[in-house]
Structure formats: C-alpha cells, structure tokens
Amino acid sequence: MKIGVFxxxxxxxxxxxxxxxxVSQEAAKEPxxxxxxxxxxMCSDPGQNLIKEAVKKHHLDRIVIASCxxxxxxxxxxxxxxxxxxxxxxxxxxxxxxxxxxxxQDRVEATAKAIxxxxxxxxxxxxxKPLEYLYxxxxxxxxxxxxxxxxxxxxxxxxxxxYPAVILEREPSIGGRMARFDKTFPTLDCAACIxxxxxxxxxxxxxxxxxxxxxxxxxxxxxxxxxVTIRKKARSVDINKCTGCGACYNKCxxxxxxxxxxxxGKRTAIYIPFPQAVPNVPVIDRQNCLWFTxxxxxxxxxxxxxxxxxxxxxxxxxxxxxxxxxxxxxFTQFNHxxxxxxxxxxxxxxxxxxxxxxxxxxxxxxGGKIIRPSDGKEARDVVxxxxxxxxxxxxxxxxxxxxxxxxxxxxxLLLKEHNKDAQAYVFYxxxxxxxxxxxEFVKKVQDEYGAVxxxxxVSRIFEKSGKLIVRGADTLSxxxxxxxxxxxxxxxxxxxxxxxxxxxxMLHIPYDRNNLFTEAHPKLAPVETxxxxxxxxxxxxxxxxxxxxxxxxxxxxxxxxxxxxxxxLQREPLVAKxxxxxxxxxxxxxxxxxxxxxxxxxxxxxxxxxxRLIAKVLEGVCTGCGNCTAVCRMSAIDLEGFSNRQIMEEIxxx
Amino acid sequence: MRYAYFPGCSLHSTAKEYDxxxxxxxxxxxxxxxxxxxxxxxxxxxxxxxxxxxSLALPVKNLLLAKKMDSYEVATCCAACFNRxxxxxxxxxxxxxxxxxVNEIIGxxxxxxxxxxxxxxxxxxxxxxxxxxxxxxxxxxNLKVACYYGCLLTRPGEVTQFDDVEEPHLMDDxxxxxxxxxxxxxxxxxxxxASFSLTKTDIVLKLSGDILQMAYDEGxxxxxxxxxxxxxxxxxxxxxxxxxxxxxxxxxxxYFTQLVGLALGIDPLKLGLxxxxxxxxxxxxSVGVL
Numbered sequence: 001m002k003i004g005v006f007x008x009x010x011x012x013x014x015x016x017x018x019x020x021x022x023v024s025q026e027a028a029k030e031p032x033x034x035x036x037x038x039x040x041x042m043c044s045d046p047g048q049n050l051i052k053e054a055v056k057k058h059h060l061d062r063i064v065i066a067s068c069x070x071x072x073x074x075x076x077x078x079x080x081x082x083x084x085x086x087x088x089x090x091x092x093x094x095x096x097x098x099x100x101x102x103x104x105q106d107r108v109e110a111t112a113k114a115i116x117x118x119x120x121x122x123x124x125x126x127x128x129k130p131l132e133y134l135y136x137x138x139x140x141x142x143x144x145x146x147x148x149x150x151x152x153x154x155x156x157x158x159x160x161x162x163y164p165a166v167i168l169e170r171e172p173s174i175g176g177r178m179a180r181f182d183k184t185f186p187t188l189d190c191a192a193c194i195x196x197x198x199x200x201x202x203x204x205x206x207x208x209x210x211x212x213x214x215x216x217x218x219x220x221x222x223x224x225x226x227x228v229t230i231r232k233k234a235r236s237v238d239i240n241k242c243t244g245c246g247a248c249y250n251k252c253x254x255x256x257x258x259x260x261x262x263x264x265g266k267r268t269a270i271y272i273p274f275p276q277a278v279p280n281v282p283v284i285d286r287q288n289c290l291w292f293t294x295x296x297x298x299x300x301x302x303x304x305x306x307x308x309x310x311x312x313x314x315x316x317x318x319x320x321x322x323x324x325x326x327x328x329x330x331f332t333q334f335n336h337x338x339x340x341x342x343x344x345x346x347x348x349x350x351x352x353x354x355x356x357x358x359x360x361x362x363x364x365x366x367g368g369k370i371i372r373p374s375d376g377k378e379a380r381d382v383v384x385x386x387x388x389x390x391x392x393x394x395x396x397x398x399x400x401x402x403x404x405x406x407x408x409x410x411x412x413l414l415l416k417e418h419n420k421d422a423q424a425y426v427f428y429x430x431x432x433x434x435x436x437x438x439x440e441f442v443k444k445v446q447d448e449y450g451a452v453x454x455x456x457x458v459s460r461i462f463e464k465s466g467k468l469i470v471r472g473a474d475t476l477s478x479x480x481x482x483x484x485x486x487x488x489x490x491x492x493x494x495x496x497x498x499x500x501x502x503x504x505x506m507l508h509i510p511y512d513r514n515n516l517f518t519e520a521h522p523k524l525a526p527v528e529t530x531x532x533x534x535x536x537x538x539x540x541x542x543x544x545x546x547x548x549x550x551x552x553x554x555x556x557x558x559x560x561x562x563x564x565x566x567x568x569l570q571r572e573p574l575v576a577k578x579x580x581x582x583x584x585x586x587x588x589x590x591x592x593x594x595x596x597x598x599x600x601x602x603x604x605x606x607x608x609x610x611x612r613l614i615a616k617v618l619e620g621v622c623t624g625c626g627n628c629t630a631v632c633r634m635s636a637i638d639l640e641g642f643s644n645r646q647i648m649e650e651i652x653x654x
Numbered sequence: 655m656r657y658a659y660f661p662g663c664s665l666h667s668t669a670k671e672y673d674x675x676x677x678x679x680x681x682x683x684x685x686x687x688x689x690x691x692x693x694x695x696x697x698x699x700x701x702x703x704x705x706x707x708x709s710l711a712l713p714v715k716n717l718l719l720a721k722k723m724d725s726y727e728v729a730t731c732c733a734a735c736f737n738r739x740x741x742x743x744x745x746x747x748x749x750x751x752x753x754x755x756v757n758e759i760i761g762x763x764x765x766x767x768x769x770x771x772x773x774x775x776x777x778x779x780x781x782x783x784x785x786x787x788x789x790x791x792x793x794x795x796n797l798k799v800a801c802y803y804g805c806l807l808t809r810p811g812e813v814t815q816f817d818d819v820e821e822p823h824l825m826d827d828x829x830x831x832x833x834x835x836x837x838x839x840x841x842x843x844x845x846x847x848a849s850f851s852l853t854k855t856d857i858v859l860k861l862s863g864d865i866l867q868m869a870y871d872e873g874x875x876x877x878x879x880x881x882x883x884x885x886x887x888x889x890x891x892x893x894x895x896x897x898x899x900x901x902x903x904x905x906x907x908x909y910f911t912q913l914v915g916l917a918l919g920i921d922p923l924k925l926g927l928x929x930x931x932x933x934x935x936x937x938x939x940s941v942g943v944l
Contacts, residue, residue: 340820462840464871469840 002034003122004060006051007114008042008067010097017101019111023066026115030122034058043073048080055084062086062128064121066094066114087130089573089641094121116654123653127646131573136620138224138569139323142560143168145216145503146328148176149546150538150553152198154326157557159207163564166209166320167202168216168230173277174199176330180260180274182360184546185410186441192276192363199278213283217317219325219506220596222621223533224569226322234313236284237270241308244272244280248300248309256288258365262355264373265365270300270309275363284309324533324560327517328553329503331539334389334396334493342388342461342490348374349468350461350488353407360414370418372486375466379487382415383470384408384426385458390493391429397514401493403545405432408491409442412451424451425483427458427472435547454481461488494543507534508595517541527556530623531595535559574641575622576629581607582636583614589628589637590615597621598628655780657729657771658720659687660739662882663695664732669882671926675911676731676773678920683781683789687729690719696738699849710756713742717768718760727769729776731911733806733881737814739770744813772807774880774910775816778824783831791919793833796941799908800874801825801836802865804884805845819843825878825910832917839872841865846887855894862887863895866903875937876906878913885909889931906934916943 005027009015020038028036035058039047042065054060063086065077070093078088096114104110142158144151147169158165167174178184181191202208211230218229237248252268260273267273269289270282290297291311301309333352337345349372362368370379386404389396405428412424431453433439445451458472467484474481496515497503504511509529510518517540520528527535535556538549563569576589580603590598601616615637617628626639638644665673680687693716695701702709717739720728730736745752747766757763777786803822811819822843826836844865847858866888869877879885889907896903907930915925916938927934 340818344821460840464840464868 001032001062001126002058002060003030003032003062003064003125004051004054004058005030005033005036005064005066005118005122006042006047006054007036007038007096007118008047008065009038009040010042010067010101011040014067014097014101014114017104017107017110018096018114019107020114022111023096023114023118027064027066027118027122030119032126033122035060042067043076048076048083051077051080052084055081055086060086061090062125063091064094064118064125065091066096066118066121068097069093069095069099089131090125090128092121092125092128094118119653120650123649124646127643127649128641129643131640134571134573134575134619135568136222136224136571138563138566139226139321140164140564141166141320141322142324142326142557142564143226143228143320143322144326144328146176146330146538146540147171147174147210147212148328148330148538148549149178149195149198150328150330150549151176151326152195152202153550153553154328154537154557154560155202155205155208156198157554158561158564159202159205161561161564162207163561164207164209166211166322168214169210169212170215171273172213172235172281172283173273173279174202174210174212175274175276175278177354178546179276180262180354180361181357182362182364183410183414185406186435186437188410188413196276199276203278210279212279216503216506221321222597222618223531223563224323224620226325226533228320228322228325230318230320232316232318234286234315235281236286236289236310236313237282238308238310238313239279239281241306242281242304243306243308244282245305246272246282247303247305249282251299251303253297253299254288254290256285261358261365262352264355264358284311324535324563325507326535326537326553326556326560327503327507327509327529327540328537328556329497329500329540331494331543332497334401334495336388336490336492338395339388341459342385342488343463347461347463347468347488348372349379349486350490352490352492353404353411356411356414356489360411360418368418370415370422370487377486378419379415380419380421381423381483381485382425382487382489383458383468383483383485384412384424384489384491385470386426386428386491387457388490388492389495390491397493397495399493399514399543400432401543402432403543404491404493405430406435406438406441406545408489409433409445409451411489413445413449416449416451424449425470425485426451426453427456427470428453429455429457435545456481494539496540500540507531509534509536527552527559533563569620571620572624574624574639575619576617576624576626576637576639578615578617579636579638580614582634584634584636585613585615586633587615588631588633592627592631594625594627595621595623597623655684655776656686656688656725657727657776658723658725659689660693660696660716660720660728660730660735661689662730662732662735663698664734664882664886668886669732669909671929672731672882672885672909672911673926675909675915675920675925678924679777679911679915679918680773682915682918682920683777683786685776685781686725688723688725690716690723690728693719696732696735698734698738702738707752707755707759709738710742710745710752711759713739714746714756714760714764717742717770718762718764721764721768727771729771729773731773731880731882733772733804734883736770736772736816737806737809740813740815742766743768743770772816772880774824774828777914778828783827786828786914787831790832790917792917792943794913794917794941794943795833797833797876797913797937798835798837798874799829799876799878799913800839800869800872801829801842801910802869802877802879802884802888803842804879804881805843805848807880808843825880828910829878829913832913834878834913836878837869837872837874839868839874841868844868846884848883848887851883851887851891855891858887858891859895859898862891863899863901866892866895866905867901869905870903874905875941876908876934878908878910880910892932904932906930906932906937908934
C-alpha cells in the first residue's frame with residue numbers, strides 16, 4: 001500500500017491558520033505514506049497535475065487530499081484519481097478547512113487538529129475497497145404532474161426533443177390557473193391568446209399523452225424506472241367517441257356555481273370548464289347530475305349523436321413506467337376567511353384577485369364588467385388590499401407571495417380600462433416590482449391610470465348602507481383613511497395545494513413548513529430535488545409568476561431530457577450491500593429505510609439446504625444514507641465507502 | 655360556585671349600578687361573590703403609562719390577596735380591571751425577568767396561578783347559557799340592542815383569551831337567550847375614547863358619538879356594555895355629543911347584568927336602572943317588561 005498525501009493551502013484559507021508544511025511533514029511520517037506535499041490550490045489544474053505526476057512517479061495506489069469539504073471538490077478529486085490511474089473510491093478527503101482552519105484561531109492547535117484529521121483519513125483510506133460505478137437502465141418517458149402552464153411548457157419541451165411525455169391533470173381540462181386569467185402583466189397580452197396555442201400544441205403532439213380528470217395514486221421505483229399508479233376518474237363521457245359538439249351541455253337543465261368562474265357564473269352538470277378546454281370533452285359532475293342524484297333526466301344520453309355518454313363508467317386504475325418525473329402541481333389561494341377584520345369572508349363584495357380576473361375577462365361570467373357580486377351593479381370605487389395572508393406571521397404566511405404587487409397593479413389598470421369613471425385605491429406594504437419592465441408598469445398604472453397608492457394596512461372592513469367601508473392608515477402622511485368602496489379586491493397570497501405533503505411523501509421529496517416542495521439546492525440546483533429523477537417547476541416550489549414558471553418548466557425539462565438521452569444511468573456505488581450469509585431476514589432495515597430501497601428476496605440457502613427470505617437493496621433507489629446499517633443487529637448490511645470496517649479504523653486512529 | 659370578587663374602583667363609585675346588578679344576578683343564580691378584603695386599585699390606565707413594573711405589581715398584589723382566600727378564582731366586571739389582571743398573570747407566568755422583579759418588590763412569590771374570569775365569561779361558560787335560559791322568568795322580546803365590547807375586553811387575544819378578538823359574540827349570545835335581538839354592527843370593538851374623557855373630552859365626543867350613530871343607524875334601541883368606562887362615556891357624554899354634533903340621541907347604555915337581572919325578574923331598582931343619565935326606564939316599559 002502506497003498512500004500519497006496532498007495538503008492544500010487554499011490560498012490563505014487554510015494556510016493562514018494551519019501550518020501546512022508541518023502538516024505535510026508529519027503526514028509523511030505515518031506508516032504506508034510514501035509521498036506527501038503541499039500546494040496553493042490543489043483543485044486547480046496545476047494542483048491536479050501535481051497529484052497525477054506524484055502517482056506516476058511514486059507508484060501511489062491510494063490518495064488522501066487534505067483540503068475543503070468533500071461536498072465541494074470530492075467529484076473533482078475522484079476524477080483526478082481516475083485519470084491518474086487510481087480507483088476513484090481509493091481517494092479520501094480530510095476536511096481541514098470548514099472543520100479546522102475556518103473555525104479555529106490558534107495556529108498551533110489548528111495544525112495539530114489538521115494532522116489528526118489526516119490520520120483519520122489515512123486510517124479510512126487504508127480500508128477502502130475499489131468500487132465500480134453502477135449502471136441502471138432508463139425508461140424513456142417523462143411524467144408531468146399538473147397540466148397548468150408549467151406542465152404544458154414541460155411537455156412541449158420534452159416532445160420537441162422527440163421523447164414521450166405524459167401530463168397528469170386532475171381537472172377535466174389542462175390550462176390550470178393561467179386559463180382563468182384575463183390579461184398578463186406587464187405586457188397585457190391576453191392570457192388565453194398566449195396559452196391556448198400551447199394547449200393545442202400539446203394536444204396535437206404525437207409525443208404527448210394527456211390523462212385529464214386523473215389523480216396520482218402511488219409511485220414506486222427510482223430514477224430511470226418509476227412505476228406510477230394513476231386513477232382515471234370516471235368522466236362519464238367516452239373520450240374516444242365524443243366530438244365536443246356541445247349538444248349535451250347545451251341541453252343540461254342543472255345550474256350550479258362554476259368553479260372555473262370562482263362561483264361568479266353558473267355551469268351545467270355535464271360541462272366543459274371553459275370554451276377552449278383541452279380535451280374538448282365534457283365531464284359529468286355526479287354530485288349534481290339529476291341522473292346520479294335522482295335517477296331522472298338522462299337528456300344528455302338521449303341527445304348525444306355519438307353515444308358518448310356512459311353513466312356506468314367506472315374509475316380506471318392504470319400503471320405506467322417513467323424514467324423521470326416533473327412535478328408541476330401548482331398552488332392555491334390563501335383563504336382570507338381567517339381575517340376577522342376583513343369580515344371572516346362574509347362580505348360578498350370583498351373578492352379575491354382571481355374573482356377579479358374572471359370578471360375582467362370578456363368571456364367571463366360578467367362579460368367583462370366589473371360589478372359588485374352582491375347586487376350586480378357596476379363597481380366605481382374599488383379598494384385593492386395587498387399582502388392578504390402574505391408577510392403576516394400572525395395570521396398568514398411568513399413569506400412574500402411575489403406576484404401580488406404586479407397583479408394588483410394590473411387589476412387597477414384593467415379596472416380603469418373597463419370603466420373610465422372607476423377609481424382604484426391600492427393599500428400596500430412595499431411595492432415589489434423586481435422583474436423586467438415591472439417597475440415601469442407600476443409607475444404607468446399610478447401616473448397614467450390614476451390609481452391611488454396608499455402605504456399602509458387596512459384595519460377594518462365593514463358594510464354600511466350597501467357600501468364596504470374600508471378603514472386603514474396611510475403611513476406616509478400619517479392620516480387615517482376611510483374609503484366607501486363598492487368593491488374590495490384582496491390580493492390573497494399563494495399557498496401550496498392542500499394535498500402537497502401527500503404528493504411529496506409519495507415522491508420522496510422534502511417540503512418546507514409551508515408545504516412548498518424543497519429543491520436540492522436553492523441556488524445551484526433549483527429545479528432538482530434530492531430524489532434523483534424528480535424535478536420541480538412552477539409554484540409548487542415557491543410562488544412564481546408566468547415568466548418564472550415557464551423558465552423553470554424548461555429548466556426541469558432539460559434536466560429530465562438529460563436523463564432521457566443517456567443509454568444507461570451512471571450512479572455512485574456508495575450504496576448499502578447485504579451479506580446474504582449473515583442476514584437473518586428480520587427486515588428492521590426495511591422499516592428504517594425512508595426511500596423504500598430495500599425489498600425481501602428469496603434465496604436458496606445452500607448451507608441450510610432450504611429457501612429463506614433476506615433483505616435486498618435496490619441499488620438504483622438507495623441513497624447511501626446508512627440508516628439500514630445502523631439498525632442491522634447482525635451487521636449484515638454495510639454501506640459501501642462507509643463500511644463498518646472503515647469507520648472502526650477511523651475511530652481506532654483517534 | 656364561589657369567586658373572589660374584585661369590583662375595582664368604578665364599581666364602587668360611578669358604576670354603582672354595575673356592582674348592584676352583578677351582585678343581584680349572582681345572588682339569584684347562586685353564584686357566590688366574596689369581595690377580596692383590602693383590595694387596591696388595579697392600576698388601570700395611569701399605571702401602565704407611567705411605570706411598567708407598577709402596572710404589574712398592583713394587580714399582582716390583588717391576585718395574592720385572592721390567593722389567600724379559599725375561593726382562589728377571581729371574578730371581575732370592569733373590562734380594564736379584567737385586562738390588567740390578565741396582563742399581569744401573563745407576565746408572571748411567561749416572563750421570568752418581570753416575575754422576579756415584581757416578586758422582589760412585593761416580597762412574595764407569585765407566578766400567575768390565580769385564574770381570572772370576567773363575569774360575562776362566568777355566566778356563559780361556567781354557569782352555562784342553557785342553565786341560565788331555564789331560570790328566565792320574563793323574556794325581553796321586542797328589544798333591539800347593540801352589544802358593545804370596547805377595546806379592552808378581547809385584546810390582546812393571546813392575553814385575554816376571551817371571545818373572538820375581531821368579532822366578539824359572547825354578549826350577543828347572552829342577549830339572544832334573554833329574548834333580546836342583538837344587531838349585527840361593525841363597531842363592537844371600536845374605541846370610545848376611554849380615559850380621555852377628562853383630559854381631551856373632544857376626542858371622546860367624536861369617538862363615542864360615532865359609536866352612538868352607528869348603533870342608531872343599525873336600528874339599536876340601546877347599547878349593552880361590559881365596561882364601566884364605555885358606559886360612562888356613552889351615557890354621561892351623550893348630552894354633550896348631542897349638543898356638539900346637533901343630534902338627538904336618547905340611547906340608554908345598559909350593563910349586560912342589568913338585562914340579565916330583568917329577565918330573571920329582579921326589581922329594576924335593585925339593578926340600579928334609576929342611576930343612569932339617559933333614562934332607560936322609558937324604553938324598558940315600552941318593551942313591556944315593567
């Protein structure tokens with residue numbers, strides 16, 4: 001065994017606190033160490049060359065690098081070892097920067113500690129085994145959970161690369177929240193005009209399959225080989241026979257509040273949510289359909305010229321395999337009914353921004369008129385309240401929902417465009433308009449559209465003589481403000497879907513205290529999750545506007561395509577291994593594994609001459625966390641690269 | 655049911671009728687109120703604007719007196735007393751710095767163990783509304799009132815832990831049991847001007863005037879209160895409000911205990927209904943109770 005030790009100065013990061021030369025000299029005295037040296041930046045090209053040359057010259061077969069944290073340069077030095085002809089897993093790092101020089105001041109003590117850390121790494125490396133990369137096959141198909149703008153964009157990008165994509169959407173149509181918007185800031189393009197072409201692209205693509213009105217029921221497997229169970233809810237309309245002629249919903253006698261129109265308009269019991277729905281196939285709402293509630297009516301079935309109506313249709317459970325999953329499950333609105341000062345949600349004329357979008361929309365329930373839902377009269381004085389739920393640690397969310405400042409400014413503009421006599425008043429905490437042309441847009445709304453911006457919070461809303469009295473403070477002038485409003489629009493924050501934690505657990509991805517999905521790294525891996533093969537896009541991760549959502553959708557697509565183009569996937573061999581001889585089959589490891597990476601396996605025990613069950617690690621799923629090795633009473637399960645033997649050797653060297 | 659009763663200064667002076675009616679109602683229902691011997695001022699507004707420690711030490715002194723009685727739980731009627739006692743308990747329970755200082759000043763050990771209840775809370779949540787409804791002799795139908803809670807009874811919510819902070823409803827619930835119709839109005843927790851009554855009367859005239867106007871607009875025939883300061887501002891200053899804003903308010907300001915007393919069949923004079931500035935007897939006669 002010939003070990004080389006390479007001590008890095010890291011400029012002055014290490015060298016200022018640790019006497020690197022002495023460390024190198026001391027390391028050279030250790031048994032089995034054949035070579036030891038220092039260099040200013042070991043990770044630089046000259047530094048790596050120094051390693052390669054030393055390996056060649058001194059016939060080194062193991063390497064210890066004393067430098068920074070392995071989370072930063074482990075990959076660099078593994079590659080370097082590989083190029084030098086040493087198995088990459090016969091390289092160990094001693095972290096003498098984060099664990100030593102950065103946290104200590106005393107040079108003598110820090111130097112002594114650095115030497116100790118190197119001795120530990122030497123002990124460990126002496127027990128390292130050469131490991132080979134693992135390769136797993138990959139299913140060349142991407143699942144996209146959610147058919148809003150994020151999911152649609154992802155599907156388009158993946159289809160463009162000629163890989164199959166499947167959109168899973170729980171609503172009867174794709175389109176998501178964006179389909180409900182009227183105009184989009186800051187350019188004021190009509191949302192439908194820019195969204196529907198994308199919806200059509202998806203529906204026409206031979207690479208995209210859509211499972212609408214469908215829910216995800218379970219996910220098994222790992223990157224390259226996910227098996228997903230999907231419940232296709234009974235639509236009661238045969239998607240293959242229906243031509244979308246509309247005869248059924250034109251004749252349906254039932255009228256219930258439309259979810260798509262936020263209850264401002266009505267829909268029938270057999271319905272499509274909006275005219276440009278994709279697929280253009282209706283669904284029967286069985287809770288309200290007379291056939292399902294009273295066994296009466298049946299008009300739609302009688303009238304359908306294509307015999308597409310099927311009252312007996314059952315939910316269908318299907319299983320499909322995917323190589324990667326993109327999560328685009330979106331957001332929902334904060335429920336402002338927690339605000340007693342705003343009437344606990346009891347005032348009809350205090351609506352949310354999404355209600356306003358539907359009213360402003362010319363094909364919406366009011367035909368583009370901004371009215372008071374209580375009496376249908378046109379609204380003149382409209383108060384917009386920002387940060388409802390957002391930035392309120394007491395009753396709402398600690399975070400800023402990021403887009404409310406912009407959509408409120410857009411609403412104030414649309415109000416004026418729809419009604420010249422109207423006046424917008426906007427209560428705000430800060431105006432956060434950090435986006436391309438965003439600040440200019442807000443300025444325009446203030447200067448050209450006469451929106452009155454008042455810096456302060458609203459303390460109370462109450463009804464009097466048919467008006468909503470809005471009381472608040474203008475903190476800039478110090479005045480108390482009272483506005484007699486026809487309509488109040490609450491800029492409710494964006495929150496995670498109520499079932500987001502369930503989905504996260506299914507996918508083995510973490511979520512934060514706000515139930516928003518957590519990315520692998522907030523800066524450097526913003527669309528990845530810690531579960532390989534699962535990527536994030538859109539507002540399921542954090543509140544995002546359309547440009548940001550589309551950008552992350554394409555980013556997630558590229559990450560998924562990066563897997564699709566591989567013939568097979570290379571994985572780190574740092575996974576748990578079961579010793580079949582000693583495994584007693586207690587399966588404590590299965591309980592301990594949070595990634596369902598361990599299964600039961602039947603083997604033929606030659607010694608006992610009978611079949612028995614033991615644990616088997618799915619190498620593709622195992623993340624190398626080591627939980628199983630800690631609970632194994634027989635020490636039959638061991639983690640490659642962090643084996644019990646290696647750890648014991650380190651402890652003994654202390 | 656036995657309580658250490660803390661009347662506070664108001665109930666012994668300007669709000670005598672609150673004290674009378676509370677004791678009359680409690681007596682009829684068998685709720686024993688034993689006045690804390692040697693009780694002192696709770697500190698009210700003056701203490702907490704002059705010295706924080708004083709504003710805690712005064713109520714703690716009273717709570718310690720109550721602790722020495724065998725009843726142990728304190729009942730109070732004044733919203734300010736209730737608030738100060740609750741705030742003191744909150745600090746003594748949760749803030750070790752203040753606890754140590756106050757205990758040092760008083761020379762005794764206290765950490766918020768004496769419970770404090772408002773008499774409204776006792777009627778509704780201890781005696782139970784249902785039990786109360788069975789004791790009613792005269793229903794007060796045909797009477798429409800605005801229940802006014804003021805600012806101290808519910809706030810701050812985490813300290814008082816009493817009713818809904820923004821839209822309290824306990825008094826409304828109580829009124830409904832008596833047959834009284836409470837109006838749905840937005841000024842339940844507005845400020846009446848409180849102790850500015852003496853120093854800056856104009857503020858009180860404006861704020862209390864707004865409250866009277868809102869109650870009137872919403873169709874209330876009287877305002878029901880649970881705070882002696884609210885009562886005095888709305889009642890005592892009503893004539894000045896009328897003069898200043900050219901109004902003709904004739905709005906009786908009643909304590910909830912007085913209406914409960916009437917429903918229990920107690921003589922109006924024993925409820926102090928003759929002690930108001932705006933005479934409520936006319937209204938009470940008109941709804942057929944007398």
